[in-house]
Amino acid sequence: MLCxxxxxxxxxxxxxxxxxxxxxxxxxxxxxxISAIICRRQRTTVWYQK
Incomplete structure (x- = not known):
């Protein structure tokens, strides 16, 4: 699932x-x-994956 x-x-x-x-x-x-929004979204995604 993670993969x-x-x-x-x-x-x-x-x-x-x-x-x-x-x-x-x-x-x-x-x-x-858009870049700033994507950055925020990526940080959130990484946070949830941990």
């Missing part, structure tokens, strides 16, 4: 990274906000 969750998280991160790169071209500030 599957980690794989899904990695795939999700790759998708979000692609979205950030796309957004960065036109809206740098929005991308920064």
């Amino acid at each position: 599957l969750d980690l794989v899904q998280l990695m795939i999700f991160q790759k998708l979000e990274n692609n979205i950030i790169k796309t957004v960065t071209g036109a809206h740098l500030q929005s991308a920064t906000t």
Whole structure:
């Protein structure tokens, strides 16, 4: 179960990274906000996994 969750998280991160790169071209500030949200979400995920 944990393995599957980690794989899904990695795939999700790759998708979000692609979205950030796309957004960065036109809206740098929005991308920064998205990054901050993703950072918070990742910290929460890691916290729950421990």
